[in-house]
Amino acid sequence: MLTLHVAEQSPETAVLVDGASVAAVGRYEELADADPRARVRRWPGILTPGLLNPYGPELLEATYHPDPREAGTLGTEPIGGERAGAIFRADPARLGASARRGVQRMLAHGTVAVAGELRSRVVVDAVRRAGLAVGQRPDRLPGPAALSPTPLILLPRVVPGGPARFAVFDVADRAELVRRGAGTCVATVIGGRLVYRGR
Template identity: 85%
Template sequence: MLTLHVAEQSPEAAVLADGASVAAVGPFADLAAAHPSARVRRWPGILTPGLLNPYGPELLEGMYHPDPREADALGTEPFGGARAREIFRADPARLGASARRGIQRMLAHGTVALAGELRARAVVDAVRRAGLAVGQRPDRLPGPAALSPTPLILLPGLVAGGPARFAVFDVADRADLVRRGAGTCVATVIGGRLVYRAR
């Protein structure tokens, strides 16, 4: 099924997805006229190829992402250090569950690819199931590990025939995205599937 994604601030860069692939990229009016039966998804802000987070191991193997049911005891924010290591040591199965929650947090920040050498099988499996691409880790990391690292690393542009992997941010333009960060994400698409949508 064809799905045409268009963002208010970037109508000239609409994306026509055909399943897991990009069928075409171009002005919304042209794509809509050429494919009148395509389902249309309208978004605020801008549509981008999505982000690479270079901190895969740090965020998914070195931090614990609490389950909402643990909020009273552990809070709601991810944490690392000795406290996280103790949780993983006491119950190794919690690493996979934590990684899945961490991936959901990454998707909510427009992450469609990550980098860094993942060693834990449960984490590798969670990344593969989520469909996240694995990219090249930059020579210089942008700062401390974060869901919205500074500076943001945008992936190369979307092309026809390439994977339907992108994100939408509720910002005026790319400069506004850099200024406000990845927490402005409203949608993330991987393999043509909407894997995150802001409420």
């Protein structure tokens, strides 16, 4: 099924998706006229290629993402450092479930690729199942490990024939995205599938 994604602030970069691939990129009006059968998904903000989070190991292997049922005892925010290590040592099976929740948090921040050497099989499986690409880790990391690292690392352009992998952020332009961060994500698409929808 063809799906046409368009964001209010960037109608010149609408994306027509056919399965897992990008069929066309261009002005919304032109793409809609060329294939009126396409289902249209309208988003606020801007459509971008999506983000590379360079902190795969730090966020998925060295951070515990609590289950919502643990909110009363562990809270809802990611837990790092020795406290996360103690949780994983006490119950190694928690690593896989934590990694899956961590991947979901990354998707909610427009992440479509991770970098860093993942050593745990259950973490690699969580990344692979979500469809996240594995990218090159930059020589210089942008700062402390975060779901919205500063500066944000945008992947190369979305191109026809390439993978349907992009994100939409509820901002007016890229400058506002840089200023406000990846928490403004409203949609993430990987392999042509809507893997995160904020509203």
